[in-house]
Amino acid sequence: DTAVSQTPKYLVTQMGNDKSIKCEQNLGHDTMYWYKQDSKKFLKIMFSYNNKELIINETVPNRFSPKSPDKAHLNLHINSLELGDSAVYFCASSQGVSGNTIYFGEGSWLTVV
Amino acid sequence: AQSVSQHNHHVILSEAASLELGCNYSYGGTVNLFWYVQYPGQHLQLLLKYFSGDPLVKGIKGFEAEFIKSKFSFNLRKPSVQWSDTAEYFCAVTSYNNNDMRFGAGTRLTVKP
Numbered sequence: 001d002t003a004v005s006q007t008p009k010y011l012v013t014q015m016g017n018d019k020s021i022k023c024e025q026n027l028g029h030d031t032m033y034w035y036k037q038d039s040k041k042f043l044k045i046m047f048s049y050n051n052k053e054l055i056i057n058e059t060v061p062n063r064f065s066p067k068s069p070d071k072a073h074l075n076l077h078i079n080s081l082e083l084g085d086s087a088v089y090f091c092a093s094s095q096g097v098s099g100n101t102i103y104f105g106e107g108s109w110l111t112v113v
Numbered sequence: 114a115q116s117v118s119q120h121n122h123h124v125i126l127s128e129a130a131s132l133e134l135g136c137n138y139s140y141g142g143t144v145n146l147f148w149y150v151q152y153p154g155q156h157l158q159l160l161l162k163y164f165s166g167d168p169l170v171k172g173i174k175g176f177e178a179e180f181i182k183s184k185f186s187f188n189l190r191k192p193s194v195q196w197s198d199t200a201e202y203f204c205a206v207t208s209y210n211n212n213d214m215r216f217g218a219g220t221r222l223t224v225k226p
Contacts, residue, residue, distance in 0.1 A: 031212060041151075041201055043216040056213055090156065098210045101147070106156040 003027050004105035006091045012111045013081060020077045021108045023091030031055075032074035033092040033102065034066060043090070049074055050097050081112045115140035115206050119217035126194050127225050134189040134220050136178075136204035143209035146187040148178055151201040151219075160202075163187065164209075174198070196226045 004025045013019050025032060033056070034046040048056035049068040063079040078085060091105040120135035138144060145164050149157040161172025168180040178189045187204060204217040 033212075033214075041219045041221075043157075043203060043219070045214060048212065094212050097212050098207070100212065101159055101162060102212060102214055103159075104149075104157040 004091055004093055004103055006105040006108045010109045015081055015112055017081050018079045020075055021089055022075045023105060024073050025093040027093055029093040029095045030071050031094045031097055034076050035090040037088040083112050086110055086112045115208055115215050117204050117206050117215050117217035119204055119220050121220045123221045125223045128196055129193050132191040132194045134202055136187045136217060137185050138206045145207045145209060146180060147205040148189050149203045194224045196224045199224045
């Protein structure tokens with residue numbers, strides 16, 4: 001069973017559209033994250049939720065809105081997609097907010113055309 | 114906030130050569146240190162981690178890393194690389210009391226058969 005699963009894995013969409021990426025973890029963790037990996041492979045944290053509460057919110061355009069309906073899910077909604085949003089988005093999870101390993105999903109490849 | 118620098122952008126080795134990838138972090142407090150590997154088209158997988166104790170950490174697939182506190186370093190080593198080690202390697206750091214993980218820019222390793 002996949003520990004951290006994301007859907008869709010690949011997404012090609014036009015500029016201006018609104019899209020969502022879903023993430024679910026079955027590890028029983030209470031903390032989830034979204035990371036963005038750009039074309040140069042640079043990984044940067046976007047958001048982190050602990051027990052459905054936002055605890056890390058990096059400087060990200062407000063077109064990006066995470067939603068955590070429960071501890072096992074953290075979805076990422078993106079409004080008015082721009083070319084620069086093209087990247088790989090990784091969901092991740094951990095137990096607690098400190099001192100534990102972060103487990104990553106397989107990534108969602110978003111291409112905006 | 115903490116930051117991470119990886120010295121080598123792209124390393125090319127022949128099979129059986131020894132590997133050392135540099136990683137330095139910037140943070141004044143106690144840290145947790147990680148190395149992740151990303152095989153082509155795949156998600157990040159944890160190679161090894163250091164939280165406390167023996168500064169020489171052994172991970173999967175024959176990798177090890179040494180935490181040198183005085184140098185703020187956590188270099189990754191492998192005595193004899195294989196073609197299958199071709200991947201992107203990321204060093205990452207969190208402070209001991211939160212999981213705001215910061216990644217280095219990554220080092221691409223190419224192993225020639």
